[in-house]
Amino acid sequence: MSWTTERVELLTKLWAEGLSASQIASELGNVTRNAVIGKVHRLGLSGRTKTSGAAAKPRRATSAPAAETAPAKVAAAVADSAPVAETQMNATAKTAAQTTQRTTQTVVSGANALKITPEEDDIVGDLTPVAAPEVAVPVSQRASILTLTERTCKWPIGDPNDEDFYFCGRSCDAASPYCEYHRTIAYQPVNDRRKERKTA
């Protein structure tokens, strides 16, 4: 496949949006991330311009300066209903988070019709933390469209109709479609039916 003007435009746009080369590659289709990177360079738009007037970033990627929270910790914090620090949560993420705050029945009717069944928390009286308070998913890990691999969390965040809709994108065991945290939410039993048998 060749680089038609349309494809180049999409590439440019997505690259500007901060998607990774592999993500862009999968959205474009029929190209590898190498091809994307190669094109990006040829187009001369490497070195993504971050925040305006930001310090010129060196050629090689440098680790983020912010004290980013580890996924595990985030999950833990959420579990405790702690209002996780919005360290480097940007406006977009913030909005998404708020949107999802109490809206658990997110439904994706996209290409793969991913559907999340809303849990009836009204059944349980004392329980509450069921709502998925999406916490700051590091922008660096967010997945836009269906650019998820076998090992990225496919938990939808935000309103699919919104521009800022995205998928969790954190890494997962490849066995489950969700990261550890979202797994607990996704498979939360409506009723605490423990039919375990002590066989030993």
Add this chain to the structure above:
DNA sequence: CCCTGATTCGC
């Protein structure tokens, strides 16, 4: 190991 982008170089 998974992933990222950067470079090289034969095509």
Add this chain to the structure above:
DNA sequence: GCGAATCAGG
């Protein structure tokens, strides 16, 4: 110009 292979890093 293109992109696989390779490199360098997180």
